[in-house]
Amino acid sequence: MSAERHLIRSRCFAPFFWTQALGAFNDNVFKNVLLLLITFVAVPQLGWDAGLVNNLAAALFILPYLLFSAWGGQLADHRNKRSLIIGLKLLELATMIAATAALLFNAYALLLGLLFLMGTQSALFGPVKYAILPQHVPRTELVRANAWVEMGTFLAILLGTLGAGALAAIGGVQARWIIASVLVGVSLLGLAASTLVPSAPALAGGSVRWQPLSGSFRVLRDAWRSPVLFRTLLGISMFWFLGASYLTQLPLWAAEVMRGQADAVTALLAAFAVGVGLGSLICAHLSAGRLEIGLVPIGGLLLALAGFDFAAHPTFAGTANTLLDLIAMPRFWWMLTDLVLIGIGGGLYIIPLYTLIQVRSEETQRARMIAANNVLNALFMVLSALFGMLLIGILDISLSSFFTALAGISLATALVCALLVPRAMMRISIFVLVHLWYRLRISGLDNIPREGPAIVVCNHVSFMDALVMGGASPRPLRFLMDKPIYESPWLHWFFRMAGAIPVASERRDPKGMRRALDLVSEALGNGEVVMLFPEGRLTRDGRTKEFRRGIELIIRRDPVPVVPAALSGLWGSWSSRYGKGAFRSLPHRFRARVCLAFAQPLSADEASRETLQASVMALKASIDGQAQNSPVSAEAPDDERTGENDHR
Structure with a gap:
């Protein structure tokens, strides 16, 4: 663990780690507070359609990844990444100040617009997030750095989701001021951390053109020309397809299978996030400074096996189980263990793939390859929503069958990866x-x-x-x-x-x-x-x-x-x-x-x-x-x- 402690304290990594973790936390506090306000305040007061507005909010956050990821990749390749990070943190701060005004004056339409702006900031930050690491971190530390970034991101998502629920539960004008203070305060902390990030000069020359749709097609075409990189991008996107499917349907699982309340959803999300964090650290430990691509099929297999077991849980007894009721049930702990194992499998699966992009991409095009990854991730997350609508909404299959299908997709993905890298998988085994x-x-x-x-x-x-x-x-x-x-x-x-x-x-x-x-x-x-x-x-x-x-x-x-x-x-x-x-x-x-x-x-x-x-x-x-x-x-x-x- 001494290597991990050294990395998280190092001048070349620690400021960036806290910059991205605080940003992920703020994203999720803002997004979840907005969804709660729309669902429980705006819909009753303004007569909005809850389903329509919630789906619109999700689309407004995903759309910037399709429009601006390619531009963000160009910016990251052609500009100093430290300056770009500071500029994006200033954009985040301006967005949060505007959100404060919108919260205090109940300007819900403005909040939806700011959600699009926050999605834009995240889409532009994504390519910088992974492209800057190879410039600051030695290759032998790259897997460990990616593991910390992934663990920090998922834990920030979890804490942001929990924090949004706790803040929204306060109620009244006082809650608006507290939420605004948290959003602006965390933005200021992230901005302060970004100023400590070391310089990362541009690796490519030339001008940057903003061409949203054609730019996205161009980066995907560039990625397609490298079969290894494109397969890697597809593998990462499959992880986000599965992750989005799990996270979207867990609230429904908690209500229909566990007969639980809101705190049951929190427990499930926490188990999944902790599992991804543990999987990331295990991956870093097993890799020992090397790129162990053989961990990918092993992680996929663990994700599949735990997924099959998770889907097999029968419906719980009771009608409105509290978290205390569930804690007394052994099957609840078994279910949490399954989700932790699913998360561990995800961590083992995803970290080597991100590292492979960083190692195999040309220096002058590294950020654009990560931008192509973000575009594909967004498309696969949209596909996951359509997949859920088809199976659960139209075909009306049970949740157990839906999660079984996800486990089957995980197994197929693991087998394909094993066929592609049999010797690497055998070596790490x-x-x-x-x-x-x-x-x-x-x-x-x-x-x-x-x-x-x-x-x-x-x-x-x-x-x-x-x-x-x-x-x-x-x-x-x-x-x-x-x-x-x-x-x-x-x-x-x-x-x-x-x-x-x-x-x-x-x-x-x-x-x-x-x-x-x-x-x-x-x-x-x-x-x-x-x-x-x-x-x-x-x-x-x-x-x-x-x-x-x-x-x-x-x-x-x-x-x-x-x-x-x-x-x-x-x-x-x-x-x-x-x-x-x-x-x-x-x-x-x-x-x-x-x-x-x-x-x-x-x-x-x-x-x-x-x-x-x-x-x-x-x-x-x-x-x-x-x-x-x-x-x-x-x-x-x-x-x-x-x-x-x-x-x-």
Whole structure:
């Protein structure tokens, strides 16, 4: 948690975090106070149609995202983002001052117009919100920064919604003054925080043209030209489709299924918001400074499974259950747990996608890609409203069936994501399992190049080596492995999905080595990292054996950097050849201490068999002392544990 504390206190991030969180809070206080005033004051006094006016209010807030997001993206790319943020916070302050006058003089039509203006401010702020982070935050902190932003946004939405209800409940002229003071006061705090945001110079030159509709089509067309980015935008928009559907129908669920009152809706919204916040922090922790796109299908799957369980809850007993009544019911807590899990799944799903846009977009077009995302989000939120109207309003299906349909959409989305990034999902799954099974201590991860081709070589101790290496590496690894094991009928699908490269001995298959070298060259040509165990076989006595000539053949064909690595702590485990052999007994040690270290990469000219073996053995000797609590520390002699002496 020290990294999280450092980030939230840092000069480059903290002012922006509080600027956007206070803005999200103010948005929701204003929007929800307005809806409550219209529903309970304006409609009875002026004879307005409640359904028509509420839908008009929702449209007035969404419409600016369709009209002005593209312009906001251009502004963010062509202007200093700090100056733009301060200008937008001044617009927010002016809007809130005007709202104060409208509240005091009961000018409800003006309040609707100001809602459109507030939506415009939010639409222009959206592209800046995510485009500024890569300029202020190191890439290794980007996932963590996005997690904080997402958590802050959802908690601000929750607190703004709750605050609006509490303020509106006061009643009378006094309530209007208190609401006005809160709106203007929070705007002033946000403006003050924005002045502390560091400068973020423009990354693109040229003029900015305001072309609302054509601009929106243009940014969508630009996004379409990059298949990876456009799929990412669709994935984010699907999250907002699901989120809007859940949040829109939760009040009806609370009334019809839970037989609850207004405070029951608050509890459901709080559970969902807390879940998204927890999911964001879990995502940041699991990512450990890396972009873990494999979390996306895992988050989608969790969202789907929890959604199916949530939809299966039967109708509660009673007619007007208070929150105290519901608290006494175990099924209420089960339901809240489902919503927390749905939120956690959403956090795991959405954070890597936002980070992917920031990382994969060109610097000069990053804000416009985020603007395209906002346009698509708005369209999908409109689709969610139409989807709810069709299923619940026209087809008259039950709420349980509606939420089941949402869970089915979540499951389909998760499966599509899993098919698109199978190796990334497998890598993060292995990462979690390895860290649950072992107390893994890793050093030297920065020695693996962040981009471009590379080879990693390591000593071979147990059958778990590849999983430990794959789970620890910040980049996906392509493994060379023995062809008979690769063709195992039970595990062939797994090795194929993992991108393993089968190698057959020249004696068994004279052309097999050439085919393997061709596959290695292809992987390196694609900028991937290839991992191999140059010993060619698993150690039988714990010692590092002589490296074979295959490593030199690979380097000669593809002169790329070679990273030496060493494993310690796995010799003597149930997956090594110690004692009776691998997998011939049950695991007798859980959470064993395992050390993995990476040395500085060697150039192709430096990387011979001898130098690589010497580097791996020196690295292993340096970490052997860290793995004192090995699985066989009480039963295996030192020479077998470390492999540094002759095996007797």
